[in-house]
Amino acid sequence: MGNEVKKVxxxxxxxxxxxxxxxxxxxxxxxxxxxxxVLKKDYGVRIVKKPLGRSSHKGSSKD
Known part of the structure; x- marks a missing residue:
């Protein structure tokens, strides 16, 4: 992938x-x-959206 030429x-x-x-x-x-x-109506699954700006990886840091 590194050799791809960008087209103008x-x-x-x-x-x-x-x-x-x-x-x-x-x-x-x-x-x-x-x-x-469909998941809500047919299967009763509850979906909760996470607030923006919060990572799903707790405690992960890049050193």
Whole structure:
């Protein structure tokens, strides 16, 4: 992967690329929301979102 050459995009190409990424991210978010709804309604699973800025790795530090 280290030998990949970065392609230079025009601003219009970059915008189209970012719009495609945003669309994919939104579709993925909708899918996950639907999955969570099914888990809640059909299986009674309780999902709790963690607050932003908190790490899930307690006590881990990089020396």
């Amino acid at each position: 995009l025009t601003p219009e190409q970059r915008i189209k690329e970012l719009e495609a990424q945003l669309k994919a991210a939104n579709e993925k978010a909708q899918l996950f929301e639907a999955m969570i709804d």
